Amino acid sequence: MTVLEAIAVLLAGGAAGAINVVVGSGTLVTFPVLLAVGYSPLVANVSNTLGLVPGSLAGAVGYREELRGRRRQVSEFACASVAGGLVGAVLLLVLPEGAFEVVVPVLVALAVILVAVQPLISKKVGAPERGGRKARGGPLLFGLIFVTGVYGGYFGAAQGVLLLGIMGLMLSDSLQELNAIKNVLAGLVNGVAALVFVFAADPAWEAVGLIAVGATIGGAAGAKVARRLPPNVLRGVVVVVGCVAFVQLVR
Numbered sequence: 001m002t003v004l005e006a007i008a009v010l011l012a013g014g015a016a017g018a019i020n021v022v023v024g025s026g027t028l029v030t031f032p033v034l035l036a037v038g039y040s041p042l043v044a045n046v047s048n049t050l051g052l053v054p055g056s057l058a059g060a061v062g063y064r065e066e067l068r069g070r071r072r073q074v075s076e077f078a079c080a081s082v083a084g085g086l087v088g089a090v091l092l093l094v095l096p097e098g099a100f101e102v103v104v105p106v107l108v109a110l111a112v113i114l115v116a117v118q119p120l121i122s123k124k125v126g127a128p129e130r131g132g133r134k135a136r137g138g139p140l141l142f143g144l145i146f147v148t149g150v151y152g153g154y155f156g157a158a159q160g161v162l163l164l165g166i167m168g169l170m171l172s173d174s175l176q177e178l179n180a181i182k183n184v185l186a187g188l189v190n191g192v193a194a195l196v197f198v199f200a201a202d203p204a205w206e207a208v209g210l211i212a213v214g215a216t217i218g219g220a221a222g223a224k225v226a227r228r229l230p231p232n233v234l235r236g237v238v239v240v241v242g243c244v245a246f247v248q249l250v251r
Contacts, residue, residue: 001206005037009207013214017055018222020215021062021183024160025115025242026052028108030211031157032245039204041104042097047203049089049156050194051211055219056187062223066180074181078188080142084149085189089196092154104155105250111158112242114165141170145185152189153196157242160186179226 001009012033016026027048034044060067067074092100144166152159163182164175171178197203 001037006206006210008033009037009210010214013051013055013211014218015214016052016211017058017215017218017220019218020052020055020160020186021059021179021219021222022226023115024164024182024186025111025158026055026215026218027155027157028111028115028242028245031108032242034204034207035245037207039207040097041101042092043202043204044207045092045100045104045155046197046201047205047207048211049190050197050203050208052156052215053187053190053194054212055215056183056190058216058219059183059223060180060187062220062226063176063180063183066177067184070177070181074184077142077145077181077185080145081149081152081185081188082192084146084151085153085192086196088150088153088155088189089193090153091150092193093196093200105246107151107155108157108242108246111161112239112246114158114161115242116239138170141166149185149189152186153193156186156190156193159189176226183223 009030012030016030018026019029020026030048030052031044034048035041039047145163148159148162148166151162160182163185164178167173167178167181168175173181
C-alpha cells in the first residue's frame with residue numbers, strides 16, 4: 001500500500017465512522033476504497049468489518065444520554081443482533097468466495113436504494129403514534145433484528161438504515177433514541193463478526209488499523225453533530241460512492 005493509498009483508506013475510515021453514526025451506511029465508502037487499492041472483495045469486507053468496530057463504539061458513547069434508562073431494552077435487542085451477526089460471519093466464511101463476489105453487487109445495489117429512500121424511512125420513524133407508546137415489538141421485531149444482524153455480519157452496508165426502519169415501524173421512540181439503539185446494535189454485529197474474522201479469516205491488518213483510527217475519530221465527531229446535521233448531503237455522497245462500487249463489481 002502506497003502512502004497516498006494509506007491516506008485514502010484513513011480518510012475513508014473517518015468518513016465511514018461519521019456516516020455510520022448519522023446515516024448508517026459507512027461501508028459504502030470504505031468498501032469501494034479498499035477494492036480500489038487492490039484488495040479482493042472478501043478481504044476488503046473482512047478488513048472493513050474489523051476496522052469499523054471502534055467507530056461504532058465511539059458513536060454509541062456519543063449517544064450515551066439517549067441510552068440512559070434503556071439497558072434492559074437494548075440488552076434484549078442485543079441478543080438478537082449478536083446471534084445474527086455470528087450467523088452472518090460464519091456464512092461469509094463457509095460459502096465459496098465466488099458466491100460472495102456474485103452476491104455483493106446485489107447487496108450494494110440494495111443498500112444504495114435503502115440509503116436513497118432514507119427520508120421516507122426517517123419520516124415514518126419520526127412520526128409519533130397517537131395514544132401512547134407502541135408495544136416493545138414482540139417476536140416479530142426480534143426476528144427482524146436477527147435477520148438484519150445476519151445481513152450485517154455477512155456484509156453490513158446500510159444495516160443501520162434497516163434497523164431504523166424496522167424499529168421505527170414497531171416502536172414509538174424518537175428518531176434520536178432509535179438512532180442511539182441502532183448504533184449499539186450495529187456495533188455489536190460488527191464486533192461479533194470481527195471476533196470470528198480474527199480467528200478464522202485473513203484480514204489485511206494495515207487496512208484494519210487505518211480504518212479503525214479514522215472511524216474512531218469520525219464516529220466521535222459524527223455523534224456530536226448527528227442531531228443537527230441534515231443527512232441529505234451525506235446520503236448523496238453515499239449513493240454516488242455506492243453506484244461507483246456497483247459498477248466496479250459488475251465489470
